[in-house]
Amino acid sequence: MTISQNNPRGRGRGRSKPTKTPEVSSPATPSTSTPPCNQSTPSINTPASPAKSPVKIGAGRGRGRGQLAAAAATPVGAPTSNAPTSTAPTSTTTPATPGSTPQITYDANGNIINPWTAHRKKPTLELLKRKDYGAEGRQIELYTNFYEVKHKSTMKIYQYHILISLPEKVLKANKTLAVDIFNTMVSDYQETYFSGIYPVYDGSKIMYTNKPIENLDKMASLPVNVKSNAVREECINIEINPTQQVIDFADIEALYRKEKDNQTIPHNFFSCADIILGFMPKMSYISYGRNYFPRGQNVADLGDGIQLWSGSVMAVKPGQWKLLVNIDEKHTAFYKQQNLRELVNSLYPNKGTFKPNEIKKINDHLRGLQIQVSHNGYPRKHRIVGLMETPANRHMIKDNETLANVSVADYFLRKKEIKLEYPNLPCVHVEPKTRQVYLPIELCSVVEGQRCIRSLTERQIAEIIKTSAKKPDVKKRNIDSSAKKLIDSSADYARHYGMEVSDKPLRIKGRLLQAPTLWYGGKNSRPVVPQHGVWRGNKYQTSRPLTNWGLFSMAPQNRFNPKSFKDQLAAEGNKVGVPLHDPLVVRFISDRGFSKAIEEVLAQFPRLEYMFFILPPKCSNDVYSAVKELEVSYGVVTQCINLDTVLRKFKPQTLGNILMKTNSKRGGVNWSLNLETSDLAKQMGKFVFGEPVMIVGADVTHWAKDEGNKPSIAGVVCSLDRYCSRYASRIKLQVNKKTNRASDEIIRDFKDIMKELLIEFKSATKAKPGKILYYRDGVSEGQFIQTLTEEIAGIQAACKELEEGYQPKITYITAQKRHHTRFYCANPSDADRSSGNVPAGTVVDREITHPIHFDFYLNSHCGIQGTNRPCHYTVLWDDSDMSPDLIQHLTYYLCHTYARCSRSVSYPAPTYYAHLLCARARIMLSSMKLNWYSNPPPKLHEVEAKLSQHKSLENMNYFV
Numbered sequence: 001m002t003i004s005q006n007n008p009r010g011r012g013r014g015r016s017k018p019t020k021t022p023e024v025s026s027p028a029t030p031s032t033s034t035p036p037c038n039q040s041t042p043s044i045n046t047p048a049s050p051a052k053s054p055v056k057i058g059a060g061r062g063r064g065r066g067q068l069a070a071a072a073a074t075p076v077g078a079p080t081s082n083a084p085t086s087t088a089p090t091s092t093t094t095p096a097t098p099g100s101t102p103q104i105t106y107d108a109n110g111n112i113i114n115p116w117t118a119h120r121k122k123p124t125l126e127l128l129k130r131k132d133y134g135a136e137g138r139q140i141e142l143y144t145n146f147y148e149v150k151h152k153s154t155m156k157i158y159q160y161h162i163l164i165s166l167p168e169k170v171l172k173a174n175k176t177l178a179v180d181i182f183n184t185m186v187s188d189y190q191e192t193y194f195s196g197i198y199p200v201y202d203g204s205k206i207m208y209t210n211k212p213i214e215n216l217d218k219m220a221s222l223p224v225n226v227k228s229n230a231v232r233e234e235c236i237n238i239e240i241n242p243t244q245q246v247i248d249f250a251d252i253e254a255l256y257r258k259e260k261d262n263q264t265i266p267h268n269f270f271s272c273a274d275i276i277l278g279f280m281p282k283m284s285y286i287s288y289g290r291n292y293f294p295r296g297q298n299v300a301d302l303g304d305g306i307q308l309w310s311g312s313v314m315a316v317k318p319g320q321w322k323l324l325v326n327i328d329e330k331h332t333a334f335y336k337q338q339n340l341r342e343l344v345n346s347l348y349p350n351k352g353t354f355k356p357n358e359i360k361k362i363n364d365h366l367r368g369l370q371i372q373v374s375h376n377g378y379p380r381k382h383r384i385v386g387l388m389e390t391p392a393n394r395h396m397i398k399d400n401e402t403l404a405n406v407s408v409a410d411y412f413l414r415k416k417e418i419k420l421e422y423p424n425l426p427c428v429h430v431e432p433k434t435r436q437v438y439l440p441i442e443l444c445s446v447v448e449g450q451r452c453i454r455s456l457t458e459r460q461i462a463e464i465i466k467t468s469a470k471k472p473d474v475k476k477r478n479i480d481s482s483a484k485k486l487i488d489s490s491a492d493y494a495r496h497y498g499m500e501v502s503d504k505p506l507r508i509k510g511r512l513l514q515a516p517t518l519w520y521g522g523k524n525s526r527p528v529v530p531q532h533g534v535w536r537g538n539k540y541q542t543s544r545p546l547t548n549w550g551l552f553s554m555a556p557q558n559r560f561n562p563k564s565f566k567d568q569l570a571a572e573g574n575k576v577g578v579p580l581h582d583p584l585v586v587r588f589i590s591d592r593g594f595s596k597a598i599e600e601v602l603a604q605f606p607r608l609e610y611m612f613f614i615l616p617p618k619c620s621n622d623v624y625s626a627v628k629e630l631e632v633s634y635g636v637v638t639q640c641i642n643l644d645t646v647l648r649k650f651k652p653q654t655l656g657n658i659l660m661k662t663n664s665k666r667g668g669v670n671w672s673l674n675l676e677t678s679d680l681a682k683q684m685g686k687f688v689f690g691e692p693v694m695i696v697g698a699d700v701t702h703w704a705k706d707e708g709n710k711p712s713i714a715g716v717v718c719s720l721d722r723y724c725s726r727y728a729s730r731i732k733l734q735v736n737k738k739t740n741r742a743s744d745e746i747i748r749d750f751k752d753i754m755k756e757l758l759i760e761f762k763s764a765t766k767a768k769p770g771k772i773l774y775y776r777d778g779v780s781e782g783q784f785i786q787t788l789t790e791e792i793a794g795i796q797a798a799c800k801e802l803e804e805g806y807q808p809k810i811t812y813i814t815a816q817k818r819h820h821t822r823f824y825c826a827n828p829s830d831a832d833r834s835s836g837n838v839p840a841g842t843v844v845d846r847e848i849t850h851p852i853h854f855d856f857y858l859n860s861h862c863g864i865q866g867t868n869r870p871c872h873y874t875v876l877w878d879d880s881d882m883s884p885d886l887i888q889h890l891t892y893y894l895c896h897t898y899a900r901c902s903r904s905v906s907y908p909a910p911t912y913y914a915h916l917l918c919a920r921a922r923i924m925l926s927s928m929k930l931n932w933y934s935n936p937p938p939k940l941h942e943v944e945a946k947l948s949q950h951k952s953l954e955n956m957n958y959f960v
Contacts, residue, residue: 125789128875130854134845134884136680137511141826142838145479146506146848147487149273149316149323155498157247157272160207163239174381179203179282185224185238198496200279207240208247208272210496216242247272249498255851256321264852265318273316276497277325277490281314284489286449290315291330292486295448300467302460304365305343306452307336308467312482313820320847325501327483328820329475331468333452333460340371340444341422344387352424359389359426364706365454371428371444375416381447382430382439392440393423408438418443454706458618469866472836476824480505507826508848513841513858515904516681516893517674521577527674530896532832533840533862533904537671539577541723544666546578548607550585553614554623555643560614562586565646572655578663584608591623602634610666613640625927628920635950637665637958657901664725664899664960671902672723673893680889687882688890694761694769694808695719695894696754697910699777700745701918709932710925711735711940714747715917717910718757720764720955724897727913728760728955731921731947733940745779746787750794751801758802764955768803771880773890774812775911781874788812788876809879813891815907816872821848821857823870837863840904842870843888850874856888860895861906871907899960917959921947 164171164181171178182201186194199209221237247269255265274290285292286309293311300308313330316323336343347362348354354362363386372381388395393409406414409423420440427438456464470478484503494501517527522539529535553560570580584605589597602608613627619642627638639661645654660670675685698716714732719725730753736744747753762768772795779787792812799806823838825831832839838859845856859870873891882890894908905912924947930938949958 124785125792125877127784127788127852128854128878129852130850132884134511134843134856134888136885136889137513137841137843140510140512140830140838140842142508142510142842142844143476143824143826144506144508144848145328145476145483145820145822146317146319146324146326147483147504148502148506149325150500150502151249151252151323152498153249153253155210155249157249157276157497158209158212159243159245159247159268159272160209160213161241161243162201162205162207163241165237165239175203181224181226181236181238182207184226185222188224189222198493200276200493202271202275203282206275208275210498213240213242216240252323270316270318273323273499274314276499277314277316277486277494277501279490280493281486281489285311286334288451291332293330293332293334293449300463301336302333302456302463303346304457304460305336305338305346305446306333306456306460308332308464309334310467312479312486314483314486315820317848318851320849320851323499324506324848325487326820327479327486328822329468329470329479329482331464333456333464335369335446335450335452337446337448339442340366340428340446341425341442343446344425344441352422353391354387354389354426356389359387362387370447370450371430371439372447373439373443373445375412375418375443382437382444385429385431385433387426387441388429388438389426391424392420392427395427395438397436397438408440412440412443453704455704472822472824472831472838472867475822475867476505479822506848508844509846510823510838510842510844512830512839513843513889513892514678514680515841516896517677518671518896519674520671527677528671530840530904532834533860535902537902538575540663540668540670541672542669543577543579543663544668546573546580546610546662546666548605549581549583549610549612550587550601550605550608551583551612551614552586552601553588554591554619555588555614555616557588560643560646565614568650569655569658572652573659576656576659576663578659578668591626594623594626598630602636608636610662611636611638613638614646615640615642617642617644621923622927625924628924629946631953631958632946632948632950635952637953637956639665660902661900661960664957667726667956669721669723669725670899672725673897680885684886684890684893687880687886688771688773689722691770692761692765692767693719693722693771693773694758695724695908695910696757696772696774697777697908697912697914698747698774699911699914699918700747701778701915701922702745707926709937710930711932712744713918713921713925714753715914715921716747716750716753716757717913717917717959718761719910720761724894724909725899725957726764726955727910727957728757728764729913729917729949729959730756731917731944733925733944733947735940745783746790747794748790750791751797754795754798755801758798760955768806769808771809771811774810775891775894775908776812776814777817777907777911777915779814779816780818784814784874784876787814792877810877811875811880811882811887812877813887814874814876815911816874817869817907819869819872821870821872822867823857823859832862835863835865835868837868838870841892843892844870845884845888854878854884856884858888858891860892861904869906899957913957913959920959 162182164178166177179201186199193213193215197209197211197213199207201207221239223235223237225234226236227234245268247266251266252269278287278290278292281287281292286295287293291311291313293309298310300310302308309332311330311332312327314325314327317326318324343366344362345351347365348358351358366384367386369384370381371384372379374380393407395408396405397408397411398404399406399411408427409420412418412420420442422440422442425441428441428444430437430439483505487501487503490501515530515533517529518535518537519525519541520528520537520539521541521543525538528537551562551566553562566580566583573580584607585601587597587601611630615623624640627640630636630638639658641658663670675681675689696716696718698714700712700714702712703710711733712735714734715729716732717727717729720728732747732749732753734744734748736748758768774791774795776787776791792810795810796807799808823842823844825838830839831837840860840862842859843856849855849857853874855872855874857870857872859868861868875887878887891908892904894910895904895906898905898909898912925943928943928946930943932938949956
């Protein structure tokens with residue numbers, strides 16, 4: 001790793017291909033004196049004594065860096081909040097004073113418990129628990145899409161294991177078969193064994209009952225008569241065994257009454273409640289998981305044999321003081337129920353024969369699809385292996401009776417007396433793969449209710465967004481209507497299990513946070529206060545003149561005027577303080593021979609540092625990837641602009657957005673947070689930014705099942721100045737080594753990534769960070785503990801390798817957008833005037849949040865279309881003992897530092913940048929056309945080198 005010295009770029013720097021640089025040892029331990037001011041970056045000086053957190057005494061969190069009173073008040077034997085679960089209970093705690101070394105905790109045997117050393121074996125960590133609620137901000141009344149659940153505290157639910165004597169592959173191929181067999185069993189043995197019992201089934205191996213089943217020894221194996229063409233057996237045995245697990249509602253009651261200090265929610269309670277409430281709706285809806293779609297209703301055509309179905313998703317959630325049901329709209333792509341020939345015709349209209357490459361594309365679309373045939377006089381289902389390249393009248397099979405080879409068309413004519421209408425169309429090979437079972441395409445029909453899990457086209461995605469984007473009042477009516485139907489459908493079974501769900505949406509209180517004030521540049525600059533998540537500034541705080549730049553257009557010459565583009569951009573640049581010199585080169589180029597043409601340009605103009613590319617509408621990702629590869633290979637920054645943007649939307653606001661990206665990519669600061677306007681802002685400036693702080697954002701992106709066995713892409717960025725405007729970045733490809741699966745959410749090499757970023761931070765600021773604020777995107781609730789354990793250990797190990805005894809305070813916050821929570825203003829006067837959404841800055845941390853963990857919802861942006869989805873934040877770890885108000889305001893403030901637009905965004909800018917980094921790498925990796933099924937597969941480190949930035953672009957926001 002080469003440590004940057006922040007030297008200015010010389011002429012022609014970075015024109016050669018990247019070469020491997022030798023690693024250097026970590027920097028030596030710095031002196032304790034105040035670090036010198038960096039010439040290129042404002043100095044971040046560590047104060048003589050750390051600022052005290054604006055939290056209540058005794059509200060300490062994290063690994064024991066709490067206030068003195070909190071440490072002294074820790075009872076003997078009580079565990080610390082984030083202590084590893086594998087360590088023994090705490091016995092003695094040595095209190096810490098501000099400015100002293102961290103407190104040391106001892107176990108019952110007198111051994112020191114220190115997470116910085118204990119994490120060598122990566123013990124499982126506990127999630128941070130909520131100690132308080134936020135109080136800042138004006139209260140507003142909100143409606144949600146949560147519905148209250150009343151339950152009997154004396155109710156007990158009994159779990160049983162079910163085994164159906166059928167091969168698992170048969171049950172998987174016919175997903176409704178297991179439920180049909182279960183319902184037949186309950187009906188046949190209702191009086192014998194299920195009198196007064198209402199069993200529910202998850203469709204796999206688990207059954208729940210509202211009463212214990214008596215005489216279970218007589219039920220070891222129940223014979224069930226089944227009439228289904230999916231199986232040959234007429235009698236199927238079902239084994240039922242108790243699991244010894246009983247879900248007691250008294251435990252839930254104790255949780256909400258806070259009767260136990262370390263109360264936890266039964267791990268299987270919510271999955272059990274979902275099965276109970278969803279059991280009856282599954283009988284009348286097309287369903288998968290917790291999603292329910294009414295048959296034949298709310299369907300829109302997406303083309304290519306795919307439809308968009310609108311339904312609902314329903315899940316039981318823990319609220320602060322009660323159980324809740326969350327119901328939201330759900331839009332999913334399904335295959336259209338139609339003849340298979342019609343589906344193929346939608347892909348290639350009016351074709352009688354197909355080329356091999358066309359057959360491959362069709363098979364990518366059809367592989368695994370379930371079809372049904374009825375030529376034997378009864379319906380039978382199969383799964384598609386693929387289309388054959390030969391048509392039915394030429395594809396030969398062996399007749400088992402005559403042992404002669406005959407065509408598929410002749411076989412069906414002789415044996416089934418069916419004359420094919422389209423004998424020239426390919427045959428369909430169906431499972432099992434090892435058997436030669438071929439069917440004429442015209443005799444096959446697509447089975448209803450099959451989700452499309454392959455990648456959709458851009459046009460189809462745009463249509464889904466358009467259909468699903470509804471104004472808040474419309475969306476609320478739709479959700480309330482579908483919720484009432486689902487709740488009514490599940491009411492009888494819910495009542496037998498001691499639950500009653502209200503059909504009235506829950507009304508709660510939220511708070512409206514004050515937006516930050518922003519500093520721009522210029523002599524007469526005044527602080528700018530965003531209104532409704534939007535603001536308009538003047539000159540950028542610091543700007544970089546655009547001198548050695550070029551303009552390249554792939555659009556037709558008669559549709560793009562380079563001079564007009566340059567003049568309009570220069571006029572806007574003068575307004576915002578970004579002077580534009582005349583371009584060094586203006587060229588019209590084609591995607592054919594693109595690389596050679598650009599090499600010639602760079603050889604002719606070695607001073608070229610910045611390149612604008614005008615891309616034609618519907619430009620392929622391969623072209624975009626070829627442009628971005630210039631940054632990797634040559635170290636020249638690129639910016640792509642769509643021709644439609646130039647022709648139809650080239651207004652001052654659009655020009656301003658282009659220049660925001662340009663200035664940020666070149667190292668300028670568009671605006672910064674003003675931390676002197678309110679008491680809380682001053683506390684933030686003192687406690688958070690009063691010492692060097694590194695803000696980290698991370699995301700991991702995965703591939704669809706039909707996109708190959710490509711590795712997951714992890715993107716990590718970290719801030720390099722106190723303005724949160726300059727970022728360093730790292731891209732990592734990874735697979736799960738334990739499961740050998742390409743998809744892996746945990747960042748496995750996080751220690752190495754963080755060590756490199758810490759070195760870059762120190763090089764840029766001349767100081768090590770005293771705090772690390774880590775915002776993590778893409779982690780589901782079920783992965784919280786594992787991700788926290790792995791990645792906290794990675795950060796701590798990186799710090800230790802950088803310098804022995806270096807222990808910065810760490811705050812770890814997850815940001816989730818993939819949830820189904822929605823808010824609506826109860827008072828229309830509180831809503832945003834343009835969109836009707838809840839206003840930017842709306843925060844909710846009561847009633848619908850977790851009863852134990854430290855989480856909150858924040859709607860930080862002003863929606864442009866549709867209904868806003870707030871971001872759900874969970875604080876998993878916090879050494880800094882920050883108050884809820886401080887964390888919520890800090891998170892909201894960071895949503896105003898996104899450099900690409902003068903609007904607050906839906907989640908913090910560092911996390912957004914990590915997402916952009918992953919999306920960019922995804923396009924480039926997809927364009928490489930690598931074979932990830934080869935043996936051996938491509939080497940990850942070699943591919944990473946083709947995705948990462950050139951050495952001359954280190955510490956630059958090239959990915960913005």
